Amino acid sequence: MAPVSEDEAAAKLAHLEALFADAFGYGPARAAVSLDVDGSVATRGCGVSAEPARFVLASAPGRLEVAGNHVDHQGGRVISAAIGERTWGLAAPNGSGRIRVVMEGFGSDEIDLADVDWAAPHKVETLTSGALVRGMAAVFARDGGALAGFDVATCSDVPPGCGLSSSAAFEVMIGACLEALFGDGPEQREGAGAVPLDPVALALAAVETEQRYFGKPCGAQDQLASACGGVVTIDFAPDEPVVESVALDVEAAGYALVLVDSRQDHSLYNDEFAAIPADMRMVANLLGVSRLGDVSVQMLLDSLAEVRATLGDRRAMRALHYYDEVERVQAQRTALDSDDFAAFLKLVRLSGASSAQFLQNVSLREPGSDEQQPAMLIQSLCAHLLGEAGAWRIHGGGFGGAVLAFVPCERADDFVAAMDGFLGYGACRRVTVGGPGARARRLS
Secondary structure (H helix, E strand, O other): OOOOOHHHHHHHHHHHHHHHHHHHOOOOOOOOOOOOOOOOOOOOOOOOOOOOOOOEEEEEEEEEEEEOOOOHHHOOEEEEEEEEEEEEEEEEEOOOOEEEEEEOOOEEEEEEOOOOOOOOOOHHHOOOHHHHHHHHHHHHHHOOOOOOOEEEEEEEOOOOOOOOOHHHHHHHHHHHHHHHHHOOOHHHHOOOEEOOOOHHHHHHHHHHHHHHHHOOOOOOHHHHHHHHEOEEEEEOOOOOOEEEEOOOOOOOOOEEEEEEEOOOOHHHOHHHHHHHHHHHHHHHHHOOOOOHHHOOHHHHHHOHHHHHHHHOHHHHHHHHHHHHHHHHHHHHHHHHHOOOHHHHHHHHHHHHHHHHHHHOOOOOOOOOHHHOOHHHHHHHHHHHHHHHHOEEEEEOOOOOOEEEEEEEHHHHHHHHHHHHHHHOOOOEEEEOEOOEOOEEEEOO
């Protein structure tokens, strides 16, 4: 897994310094813009403390869901990958007892740590970036972190609303900032350099934040992929998920990864998303457990008549999708380990079909949605343009968002041009996988 390049980090740091100084009136004094900083950090007009501010630069990537659609929240297995695009933050303690955050493109927020209810979820913040900051800070403090007031400026290359987990990248980045600012003893916090992070702990804090504070009943795939980086299989059966690296070199296999944006923002359909884990959980509860992964598919089949009569056919189909999808993920891992990319692609196509037909998370179910099915239309176009030469599937939570396509390299330019032409906008984004996970560095 390649490190974050110094050129990339330097450019983001320069951009964030300007954003930070404009928002808060001070910033790091630097002799040069680079990761290895010479000289001291000076306070510019902070008005809070005469002590020099300690700055940290943190980042976390977005992610691709390679295999395993809507199985993480039920104890299943997935293959997921960090992408090259990242969310970045520049942070420093401010001595004010307040958390102040300015988010490029998403406004600003402030949390008063003197408020007795600051660490509780605020309903008015549901589905906002402010909820993510509050949640990460609250979980950090609850777990023993020496939290104090700080300022943070953020920017991101991860596009929101199209299934690349911009919220998970943001959560994990904030957690990395907190660890770098307050996670170690004072003597360790003073030094410059890379900060060791526990990616699984960071991810689980982010999951709690997204569920309790942001209000989305997510699994842990997105946060683990962002925190850990690379390409990984994640097994959610144990109490603590098990993360293992897996080899996936799409380009070496002769393919390009293209994400096709439906322009239907999946974040606007949280109720549709939430119904899937709720439906699966209802089936699991009828079978006497809390999640489907705790019982066999045979138990479901033995009780199918009762499940259908009590809960209906859609919930039964979603449960069957779970079991078949988990088996597909294992088969995809085997295919990758055996360097059988054709078998892997066939399983991608089967996964996409199962999500569309049985999980039913591709098209919305609200009134009038039969006339607006952009993600399903995109999959139809993928089938027309690629056939069995490639593969495609709904990406992530579904209900809009994006479709992930595996396109032969020699056909990638034509595929992008045709898809953009059919849809009438620049829908296609080529993505690379295997980027580094969460990173934090204290600046001297």
